[in-house]
Amino acid sequence: MANYNIYFSPTYGTEKVAMALADGLHGDFKAINLCDEKDDFSLRLNQNNLCIISVPSYGGRVPAIAVEHIKKIKANGAKAILVCVYGNRVWDDTLSELQDVAESVGFVVAGGVAAVAEHSIFRQFATGRPDGDDCDQLACFAKQLQQKLDAGNFDKIVLPGSHGEYKVYNGSSFKPTANEECVGCAICADNCPVGAITHENPDETDVQKCISCMRCICVCPVGARQLDKNAVDAVAQKMAPAFEGRKKNYLFI
Ligand SMILES: Cc1cc2nc3c(=O)[nH]c(=O)nc-3n(C[C@H](O)[C@H](O)[C@H](O)COP(=O)(O)O)c2cc1C
Ligand code: SF4
Numbered sequence: 001m002a003n004y005n006i007y008f009s010p011t012y013g014t015e016k017v018a019m020a021l022a023d024g025l026h027g028d029f030k031a032i033n034l035c036d037e038k039d040d041f042s043l044r045l046n047q048n049n050l051c052i053i054s055v056p057s058y059g060g061r062v063p064a065i066a067v068e069h070i071k072k073i074k075a076n077g078a079k080a081i082l083v084c085v086y087g088n089r090v091w092d093d094t095l096s097e098l099q100d101v102a103e104s105v106g107f108v109v110a111g112g113v114a115a116v117a118e119h120s121i122f123r124q125f126a127t128g129r130p131d132g133d134d135c136d137q138l139a140c141f142a143k144q145l146q147q148k149l150d151a152g153n154f155d156k157i158v159l160p161g162s163h164g165e166y167k168v169y170n171g172s173s174f175k176p177t178a179n180e181e182c183v184g185c186a187i188c189a190d191n192c193p194v195g196a197i198t199h200e201n202p203d204e205t206d207v208q209k210c211i212s213c214m215r216c217i218c219v220c221p222v223g224a225r226q227l228d229k230n231a232v233d234a235v236a237q238k239m240a241p242a243f244e245g246r247k248k249n250y251l252f253i
């Protein structure tokens with residue numbers, strides 16, 4: 001069985017979760033990075049293929065660009081384990097939407113996981129997650145998923161959240177900009193998953209295209225791309241109750 005580990009992970013939290021699950025499953029997984037527009041996403045699969053498909057929750061939804069890329073796949077009955085990664089608030093309709101998108105291109109959903117990773121905007125929430133305890137738990141989830149795959153039971157499962165009428169998400173107002181430290185290397189432009197930064201003017205951001213994924217902040221080698229710290233702190237303070245406590249990882253099979 002050929003395996004693919006397909007993930008959209010601007011700031012690497014989702015990738016860490018996806019890798020931890022793949023490590024606990026049998027066989028090798030070929031990585032398909034949905035942030036890298038140079039990758040070919042038009043996979044043609046069959047029922048012998050297994051894919052882990054992982055996305056972060058953005059406002060309780062699957063990031064629209066990830067939906068666009070996943071829709072290029074023709075799964076033809078390939079099995080899928082669907083993963084939503086959330087930043088210690090809640091994932092709302094992310095898993096249910098991911099299931100609907102995966103099934104619309106022909107995947108048979110074998111299981112779902114919701115897992116916590118550090119919040120990519122408010123880094124004070126779920127800091128350092130997934131940590132050792134999370135990885136132990138994800139290894140345990142992988143074992144249970146492998147048992148299910150080996151048993152060959154692919155009866156329809158329904159992942160939690162709305163199917164069809166999803167929570168409305170209108171995007172985030174947090175758009176990183178570059179400061180005077182910018183050396184013009186354009187690494188941010190090469191890595192932006194939606195082309196919101198140009199090679200010609202990498203210190204500028206097209207706010208209409210920007211999806212606030214924070215990847216440019218992560219990849220900038222001199223720390224020149226930033227958010228308005230006061231604005232981030234103000235919203236974080238307001239939203240703090242929703243982020244309280246150590247949120248859990250969940251397995252659905
Ligand atoms: C624009 C945006 C919206 C987000 N919305 C949510 C949310 O609704 N609930 C939540 O728990 N976390 C939310 N997060 C946090 C991410 O889901 C979390 O940090 C995830 O680990 C990011 O994945 P990445 O590290 O692979 O980029 C949001 C992050 C961003 C950037
Ligand atoms: S990665 Fe940083 S230094 Fe390089 S162009 Fe972008 S903002 Fe400037």
Ligand code: SF4
Pocket residue numbers: 010175176191192193194195196197205209210211212213214215216217
């Ligand atoms: S410009 Fe916006 S979309 Fe592009 S990497 Fe930065 S935060 Fe993400």
